[in-house]
Amino acid sequence: MTPSQAAKSANYRMEQSGSNPLYDGRYDDANPAATIAPPVQLYHPVFARFIDDVNNTALEIPGEVLVATADLMHKASGIYQDEDARKSKIRPALKKALSLDITNLVNDDRTSPDGGIMWTISKPEAALDHTVALAIKEEKRELGEGGCDPSTQASFSVQRYWVQHANNALRALCCCPTFLIAFAGPWISVLGAVFTDKCIPQRLTDFIWMGNGSVFNSHACRRVARVLYSLTRSLHELRRYYTTLPQTGPSTRFFPSPKxxxxxxxxxxxxxxxxxxxxxxxxxxxxxxxxxxxxxxxxxxxxxxxxxxxxxxxxxxxxxxxxxxxxxxxxxxxxxxxxxxxxxxxxxxxxxxxxxxxxxxxxxxxxxxxxxxxxxxxxxxxxxxxxxxxxxxxxxxxxxxxxxxxxxxxxxxxxxxxxxxxxxxxxxxxxxxxxxxxxxxxxxxxxxxxx
Ligand SMILES: Nc1ncnc2c1ncn2[C@@H]1O[C@H](COP(=O)(O)OP(=O)(O)OP(=O)(O)O)[C@@H](O)[C@H]1O
Ligand SMILES: [Mg+2]
Structure with missing residues (x-):
């Protein structure tokens, strides 16, 4: 089943009472299973930093991020003919607001999230050249289209991404911290995910309205810009983490990071x-x-x-x-x-x-x-x-x-x-x-x- 199919309510319900649920707190009402995990920020401080930044109204946001966010909000307010039309407008605007490239990503089973922010760990001395997804994005033309919640779809996508054979070595070494971006019509949400012995995706923000709701939009724009800028900062921190991650040594994936x-x-x-x-x-x-x-x-x-x-x-x-x-x-x-x-x-x-x-x-x-x-x-x-x-x-x-x-x-x-x-x-x-x-x-x- 693809992540988009798994995220549809009938299948999601089955997945959550099956042997390999997402530990996102959701359960099948008819067959409840315990799917609540400790907060992801205990496993990796990058999520704690993101939450602090998002809540920090004094965080200084660069002017170009504000300008790019205003443009993104304008484009997110558009109602598009089809997903491709939306993508062609939204992706460049989101790239600009995040100052990071968003690329296509295809898993080895041919499933494919709507985009990823990728980073290549290059260590010639260890003969290592490995590309990791720092963030995975799922989009919908509008909230409700496609028959599933994009934040749930992104959660299944991150699980699918990390269980790939090519990621076994990295998955054995660390808890695979990854950000998820769910973006439907003028709504955006950011999640954080880790992979211990289970996949734990958690909502770090609510769904945030990012349309132009009235002629006076600067306050809303600052709020959205803070989320995007916090995400950029955190993604840079995650890059540093993966770059400096020791390639040998005991696994840090099963336990909290404070030591x-x-x-x-x-x-x-x-x-x-x-x-x-x-x-x-x-x-x-x-x-x-x-x-x-x-x-x-x-x-x-x-x-x-x-x-x-x-x-x-x-x-x-x-x-x-x-x-x-x-x-x-x-x-x-x-x-x-x-x-x-x-x-x-x-x-x-x-x-x-x-x-x-x-x-x-x-x-x-x-x-x-x-x-x-x-x-x-x-x-x-x-x-x-x-x-x-x-x-x-x-x-x-x-x-x-x-x-x-x-x-x-x-x-x-x-x-x-x-x-x-x-x-x-x-x-x-x-x-x-x-x-x-x-x-x-x-x-x-x-x-x-x-x-
Ligand atoms: N000081 C201790 N020495 C040995 N075992 C301990 C100690 N403290 C806790 N434990 C063990 O860990 C279990 C969980 O501890 P505690 O109840 O403090 O955690 P908790 O997170 O509040 O858990 P819960 O929410 O289930 O009550 C205890 O039931 C006990 O088995
Ligand atoms: Mg107790």
Whole structure:
């Protein structure tokens, strides 16, 4: 099936419940599969940089980019006789706005996206001459024509591009970061894709209106120009990445790219390597890692929010793993912000979660220990919120809490927007509701007196 066929809803639905789905978050309603992956910016910082640039209203956009964008918007407002007529007008205008060449691209199975921004990695010393797609573009004359969403078609196209035999060597080396451009009528969207053991395409912008909607269009033009200019900057960064990518060495494709953290009070970073994900599901963002210096086992995880104070409060009493770092993913000056995502590094506990231990194998004083921990947490002015078996560990007969993503100050901490419907939550728990001490106590009761 070609990418354009696969992207049509009946086929897309089948693909998403099949053995090789896109990990883009879409699922077949009649046969749901977990297709949500960690954010692509964790795998490659070029996407984090792009998101920062797109959101940076102070980004200085060169005059020629603004002028070229205005021309592109004028041409995107045209309604064309056929796709070729549109292409002949749009492609040169888009090339000019991006200051990058867009060429035809044919895969070895003869499928062909609407265009690509290609780059040849030339390393005579390594006898290497390899062309990579930095970006893949799918176009439609109008939104809705062709029977599929061009951003979905571009997602299938990037998957098809990277699984080609000719790309095996590169695919084994890195996560193949690629931008995708979906462009239909006067609408454009930019996506980022990586290929770990699965293809993960993610929307980095919404569909942006890029027609001339009124006589006063300069504000809209600046907005579109910022997206295009951010894309140009990111594509240059991607060129540098592929050019300098070591051709031998361990693969970097399966794990996030951040590989160091700064211990509080120390000026030298601690470097580490990823060993394995700590959960089986595709969305896992917690990893067992080894420090480079002394091969210590540590846990590195990523979260939108994390209560380091509650964690440290319990860790000081041996009731949680030692917390080694909680802060920005890359604190170095000029580094991308990763949208405020945090990196958390902690001691690795030998042991199992309560979800993995048979009830009769729990320590005899399990209930006493857990009650004490919750008592200490509450006495410190904190609530936990997610007191479930996978978030409690037993290590050498000691009970410890992990996962302080929801924890926070009593009276302030809130449940997240989405609460799993597969879990029976205590009375009064709801999305964005306050996390109450009483909820923790109800969950504690359910754990120590299971019915
Ligand atoms: N310090 C640790 N030592 C050993 N194993 C750990 C540690 N922290 C986490 N784990 C393992 O990793 C799993 C996921 O950890 P955690 O719950 O903190 O991550 P998460 O990203 O919040 O996951 P989820 O959303 O599934 O709760 C735990 O269930 C546990 O098996
Ligand atoms: Mg958890």
């Amino acid at each position: 160091e953290f700064q211990c509080p009070g120390s000026s030298t970073p601690v470097r580490f390597e990823y060993a394995e994900p700590l959960e089986r599901d595709a969305g896992c963002v917690a990893f067992l890692c080894k420090t480079k210096e002394d091969n210590q086992s540590i846990v590195v995880k990523f979260a939108e929010s994390y209560c380091s104070e509650a964690h440290a409060h319990l860790a000081a009493k041996g009731m949680a793993p030692q917390l080694l770092y909680c802060g920005p993913i890359d604190p170095s000056p000029g580094a991308p912000s990763y949208g405020g995502l945090k990196m958390i590094v902690m001691e690795y506990l030998e042991g199992k979660t309560v979800a993995q231990v048979e009830q009769h194998n729990l320590p005899g004083d399990f209930a006493v220990q857990l009650k004490k921990i919750i008592g200490v947490l509450h006495a410190g002015g904190f609530v936990f919120g997610d007191l479930r078996p996978p978030n409690i560990m037993v290590s050498k007969d000691k009970v410890k809490l992990i996962d302080f993503d929801w924890a926070g100050q009593m009276g302030i901490a809130q449940y997240p927007l989405h609460l799993s419907s597969r879990i029976v939550w205590p009375e009064g728990v709801g999305p964005l509701g306050k996390i109450e001490k009483a909820h923790d106590l109800a969950m504690l009761q359910a754990l120590i007196n299971p019915v």
